[in-house]
Amino acid sequence: MGRAEAGTPKYLANKMKAKGLQKLRWYCQMCEKQCRDENGFKCHTMSESHQRQLLLFADSPGKFLHNFSKEFSDGYLELLRRRFGTKRTNANKIYQEYIAHKEHIHMNATRWLTLSDYVKWLGRTGQVVADETEKGWFVSYIDRSPEAMERQAKAERKEKMEKDDEERMTDFIEKQIKKAKSKDDDDDSGHEKYTELIREEAEPLKLDIRLEKKFQPESILGKSALLAKRRSSEIDEKVFKKPKPMSAEKGGSHSKSALDEIIQQEEAKKERANRKDYWLHKNIVVKFISKSMGDKFFKQKAVVQELIDKYQAKIKFLDTGEKLKVDQAHLETVIPAMGKTVLVVNGAYRGAEALLKKLDERKFSVSVEILHGPLKGRIVDNVQYEDISKLYDA
Numbered sequence: 001m002g003r004a005e006a007g008t009p010k011y012l013a014n015k016m017k018a019k020g021l022q023k024l025r026w027y028c029q030m031c032e033k034q035c036r037d038e039n040g041f042k043c044h045t046m047s048e049s050h051q052r053q054l055l056l057f058a059d060s061p062g063k064f065l066h067n068f069s070k071e072f073s074d075g076y077l078e079l080l081r082r083r084f085g086t087k088r089t090n091a092n093k094i095y096q097e098y099i100a101h102k103e104h105i106h107m108n109a110t111r112w113l114t115l116s117d118y119v120k121w122l123g124r125t126g127q128v129v130a131d132e133t134e135k136g137w138f139v140s141y142i143d144r145s146p147e148a149m150e151r152q153a154k155a156e157r158k159e160k161m162e163k164d165d166e167e168r169m170t171d172f173i174e175k176q177i178k179k180a181k182s183k184d185d186d187d188d189s190g191h192e193k194y195t196e197l198i199r200e201e202a203e204p205l206k207l208d209i210r211l212e213k214k215f216q217p218e219s220i221l222g223k224s225a226l227l228a229k230r231r232s233s234e235i236d237e238k239v240f241k242k243p244k245p246m247s248a249e250k251g252g253s254h255s256k257s258a259l260d261e262i263i264q265q266e267e268a269k270k271e272r273a274n275r276k277d278y279w280l281h282k283n284i285v286v287k288f289i290s291k292s293m294g295d296k297f298f299k300q301k302a303v304v305q306e307l308i309d310k311y312q313a314k315i316k317f318l319d320t321g322e323k324l325k326v327d328q329a330h331l332e333t334v335i336p337a338m339g340k341t342v343l344v345v346n347g348a349y350r351g352a353e354a355l356l357k358k359l360d361e362r363k364f365s366v367s368v369e370i371l372h373g374p375l376k377g378r379i380v381d382n383v384q385y386e387d388i389s390k391l392y393d394a
Contacts, residue, residue, distance in 0.1 A: 029068065029109035030057055034102075065111055072105040073118075077127065080141050091119045091130075091137040120292075126308065126325045132292045152309070166273055173266045174374045180259045270348035278310040279345040280328050285390040286315065290330035297324070301334060303392040333389035335359070335366070342368060342388045349380060353391065 004010035026035040028044060030053040035041035044050055057064050079098050080089070095115055098104055112118040119137045123130030129140040284304050288297050302315040308325065315331070316323050336342060336356060344352045354368035357379065366388060367381045 027106060028053075029106055030054065030064075032103070065109075068105055069110040069112070072107065072110045073122075075104065076118075077122075077141070080128070080139065081143070084141065086141050086143055088129075088138050088140045090135065091115060091139045094139070123292075124325065126312075129312070129327050130292070131290075131327070131329065162273070166270070169266075169269075170374060173262075176262065177259070180262070184259070267348050274346070274348055274350040276310075276346060276350070278328060279333075279386070280304060280307055280311070280313045280331075281343055281345050281351070281389075282307055282313075283392050284343050284345065285318075285334045285336075285392050286331040287334055288315070288317075288324075288326070288330060289332050290326075292330070293324070297322075302331075333386055335385060335388070336390040341371070341391045341393075343391050344368070344383070344387060345389050346387045347383070349375070349383075354380070354388070356388075 004014060026038065026041040027033070028035075028041075028050065031044070031050055033044060035044055076094065076098055080094050083097065084094065092115060099106075107115070107118070110118075112121065116137060119128075119130050119139060122128045122139065126142065128142060131138055282304055286302055286304060288300050288302055291298050297317065300317050300319060302317045302324075304313045305316050305323070306314040308314065311328050312325065313328070314323060314325050333345065338356055338359065340356055342354055342356050344350055344354055349370065352373060352375070353371045355371055356366060357369050358367035358381075360366065360382075363382065364385050365382045366385070367379060368383055368388065370376055370378045370380065
């Protein structure tokens, strides 16, 4: 019996039956034909047209498999880009919307056996950011269009200008600190001269006593007057000597506290300016903490070789030498032994090389000494574990 002519009731009935998705096991990808039942699929596989398509597939199976995989991946990524953008979305939700189209490329015709394998492949090739949770795999599209690249370039230029402003502010702060220190030195030298004057004034008191003994003023003034004079001089001497060193010490402590306040205020400004939600830097040692790649790489140390963007980087595992493209959410910093070099990856001293001096396990913090720049030799306390990481020494 031939096909029903277009427009006839039989033709419309067949179209209504074929509307929507059918069972996948009765679909032939080579012929792009969907059968409604098992008998129809059996008849199709015995047809001459199907046999010809199988002979074509047998001649070059890799070519057909590659084409089907590419069409499937292009359609999936296009739907992800247009429908969800760069938002973090459940991979299975995107797949359900993709297969809702009747003439889509079926996954059993591609080189991926499951959706999880396909999502892992997307993550390895850097097309999406993939992460596994209890609710399944989630993906975020990485936009590399010219418009997105231009926006990113503008943001980087703006960040560079902000850094230049921060460097100028750092130079200004250093000048103010040097000026305050020189002022303190001048004050200290003045105090030394003052104490010398106090010591010299003690001699005339002795001379006065000798004169009193030599001329014997008792005969003129009497003993009571002499005793009153000596007591008043002793009282004046005590009152004169005590307040001066106290005032000197008070002035020194006041100047130091003012300097400390200036330093604390500027460090707070630097902390607000340099505290970011991304911390990856080139040439630091990190630890891979995700089980998405299996137990092979879990808890393994690696070195950051190249930064892809603010949140992604290419790493090389130190033990196996294998390379991987990962997100910073799958990594954590590494704390080295005492005396080793580290890099401050976040916070007020972001990007500065330092020496690990002290470890406080109770507060999860360390003390470091800045190695380079205008703040060389400065000891910074209470730096959190996640704000520093070991520098790779080739």
